[in-house]
Amino acid sequence: xxxxxxxVVSGAVANLAVGTLFGWSLVAPALMTDVxxxxxxxxxxxxxALVAFSAALxxxxxxxxxxxARRLLGVAAVLAGVGLGLTAAGRWAxxxxxxxxxxxxxxxxxxYGTAVALAARVPGGRRGLASGxxxxxxxxxxxxxxxxxxxxxxxxxxxxxxxxxxxxxxxLVGLAAVLAPVDRAPARGSEQPERRVPVxxxxxxxxxxxxxxxxxxxxxxxxxxxxxxxxxGLGAGAAGAAVSLLAAGNLAGRVGAGWWSDRVGRxxxxxxxxxxxxxxxxxxxxxTVPAVVLTGFAGIGLAxxxxxxxxxxxxxxxxxxxxxxxxxxxxxxxxxxxxxAAPLLVSQGAATASARPEVFLLxAAPLLVAVAALMSLTAxxxxxxxx
Numbered sequence: 166x167x168x169x170x171x172x173v174v175s176g177a178v179a180n181l182a183v184g185t186l187f188g189w190s191l192v193a194p195a196l197m198t199d200v201x202x203x204x205x206x207x208x209x210x211x212x213x214a215l216v217a218f219s220a221a222l223x224x225x226x227x228x229x230x231x232x233x234a235r236r237l238l239g240v241a242a243v244l245a246g247v248g249l250g251l252t253a254a255g256r257w258a259x260x261x262x263x264x265x266x267x268x269x270x271x272x273x274x275x276x277y278g279t280a281v282a283l284a285a286r287v288p289g290g291r292r293g294l295a296s297g298x299x300x301x302x303x304x305x306x307x308x309x310x311x312x313x314x315x316x317x318x319x320x321x322x323x324x325x326x327x328x329x330x331x332x333x334x335x336x337l338v339g340l341a342a343v344l345a346p347v348d349r350a351p352a353r354g355s356e357q358p359e360r361r362v363p364v365x366x367x368x369x370x371x372x373x374x375x376x377x378x379x380x381x382x383x384x385x386x387x388x389x390x391x392x393x394x395x396x397x398g399l400g401a402g403a404a405g406a407a408v409s410l411l412a413a414g415n416l417a418g419r420v421g422a423g424w425w426s427d428r429v430g431r432x433x434x435x436x437x438x439x440x441x442x443x444x445x446x447x448x449x450x451x452x453t454v455p456a457v458v459l460t461g462f463a464g465i466g467l468a469x470x471x472x473x474x475x476x477x478x479x480x481x482x483x484x485x486x487x488x489x490x491x492x493x494x495x496x497x498x499x500x501x502x503x504x505x506a507a508p509l510l511v512s513q514g515a516a517t518a519s520a521r522p523e524v525f526l527l528x529a530a531p532l533l534v535a536v537a538a539l540m541s542l543t544a545x546x547x548x549x550x551x552x
Contacts, residue, residue, distance in 0.1 A: 168346070169287050169295070175344035176280030176299035179238055182337035183245060183276040184306025185330060186214060186269060191314045192323045199323070202258040210261045214270030219501045221274025226491030228275065229282060237279050238342035245272035246335030253327035276338055277303060278490060278497075283345065285481035285489040290427060292481060293434070297423020297474040304416045304470065364484045368545060369495055371538040372483070375435070376476045377499035378535030382442050382528040383469025384500075384507040386411065386462070394462065398453035407462040414466020415473075422471030423478065431479050432543045438471035439539070443532050450525035472535075483542065503531075 193207030228237045248268025252261050280299050287295035310330075318326045386393060390411050394404035418438070426434035445464030448457045477493060484492045510524065 169291065171344050172283040172286055172346070173295045173298055175234075175238075175341045176283040176295075177302035178344065179241070179276045179280045179338050179341035180299055180303035181306045181309075182334045182341070183241070183269075183273045184303035185310045185334060186211075186218075186265075186273050187307035188310035188314065189214070189265065191310065192318065192327060195318075195323045196252070196261060196327070197258075200256060200258045200260060202261070206258075207261075210266045213262060213266030214273065215501065215504065217267050217270030218274040218277070219498055221271045222278040222497050223274075223494040225275060225278030225282065225494055226488075229279065229490050233347065234279050234283060234345040235342050235347055237275055238338055238345055241272040241275040241279070242335050242338035242342060244268045244275070245338055246331050248272060249327055249331035249334060253324050253331060272338070276341070278494060279345070280341075281477045281493060282486070282490040285477065285493075286486045289482060293423040293426035293431065293475070293478045294420075295423070296478040296481070297420040300474050300477065301416055301419035301423075301470070304412075304419055304473075308412065308416060364488055364492055365545075368483055368542065369492060371541045371545075372476065372480055372492075372496045373499040374538035375479070375499075375535050375542070376472065376496055377503045378531035378533070378538065379435075379439060379442070379472035379476070380469060380500055381503040381506060381531040382446060383415070383465055383472070384503050385510050385524075385528060386465045387415075387469070388507045390462070393449075394458065397449065397458045399455060399458055403455055403459070407459055410459055410463040411466040414463045414468075415470040418467035418470025419474040421467070423474045426475055426478060431475060431482055432539060434471070435475050435479065435539055436536075438468045438475065439532055439535055441471070442468035443529055446525045446528050446532075479542070483546065 189207070189211050193210070194204050197204055197207045197210075225237070228240075232240070245268070248264040250264075251268070252264030255261070255264065280303075281296065284292065284295040284299040314326065321329075390408045391404050394407040395401075399407060422434055422438055425437070429437075441464050445461040445468065448464070449461040452458065476496065477489075480493050480496055481489045510527070
């Protein structure tokens with residue numbers, strides 16, 4: 166298998182496995198009840214997992230320098246297996262917080278950070294597609310779990326299901342570790358030119374704002390998809406279709422935007438996703454025609470997926486593969502902040518029919534911030550010697 170393909174397959178397999186974290190809601194109600202915790206505490210476990218995810222991602226750069234991709238994925242495999250296995254066997258209310266919140270959340274950060282770092286090593290002409298495939302696999306994980314779990318869990322119970330998932334996740338991340346390169350860093354000779362490129366603080370800020378502004382509309386719609394669809398006048402069946410289109414668009418947007426960026430250039434591809442997001446928000450704000458609403462949800466999903474795939478590729482283009490893990494760990498905190506802001510916007514009335522138009526129009530503001538950040542990055546890249 167060519168080395169480039171190994172990088173992509175390793176990253177994709179790791180992300181497919183740990184992305185199942187986002188299927189937590191499939192088992193959370195029964196799990197929390199059985200261990201004597203309240204149903205609502207399941208959302209707290211997930212929030213803790215996201216905090217652990219982001220914290221671990223910040224340390225991936227140092228981890229790759231000290232351990233290398235193969236060993237770091239091995240650590241992630243062990244943490245994921247122990248965390249899920251402990252949760253499957255536990256009888257104490259605090260077990261899910263430790264097993265899923267801390268251990269599996271940390272495994273997610275280590276695996277995801279290593280996976281996108283592997284994609285960043287792919288040469289620039291294929292880096293967009295590589296990033297799209299790797300981050301797309303993370304979105305595919307909960308999709309696959311969502312198709313399988315509702316059929317399996319009633320028959321075997323959540324404990325058996327979670328134990329099987331622990332084995333599968335550990336095995337897949339372990340396979341990703343075997344496929345990952347042994348070296349602790351990119352080859353010295355091939356990375357010397359990129360290693361000398363400075364990483365100005367303003368570039369990190371611009372990348373952060375691009376991610377936060379570009380992702381916030383999608384995160385808001387994801388966080389209240391069904392109520393927003395209902396508030397737009399859709400019936401129960403059509404609202405379900407809107408949620409499905411949102412998820413499908415997210416997955417397709419990650420792969421499609423990465424592929425597109427290799428052909429038209431990263432700035433043009435990012436600009437396209439921001440425009441698509443703005444058009445979709447406009448349609449959702451002014452129309453309750455089912456076809457327009459469904460198209461708007463699909464557009465939001467595509468745009469969010471595109472931003473999720475393109476920001477890692479843009480970051481790698483700007484800072485090089487060697488600096489990427491450290492810089493992207495910082496940039497990724499933008500996603501966490503946007504994720505925290507999304508429920509706050511929803512709580513202000515986003516899911517009510519009267520507030521729906523204003524909320525969708527309000528979400529155009531972060532897109533303007535993202536556009537300004539993209540313009541700053543493009544101008545800075547154009548002013549650099551030899552670029």
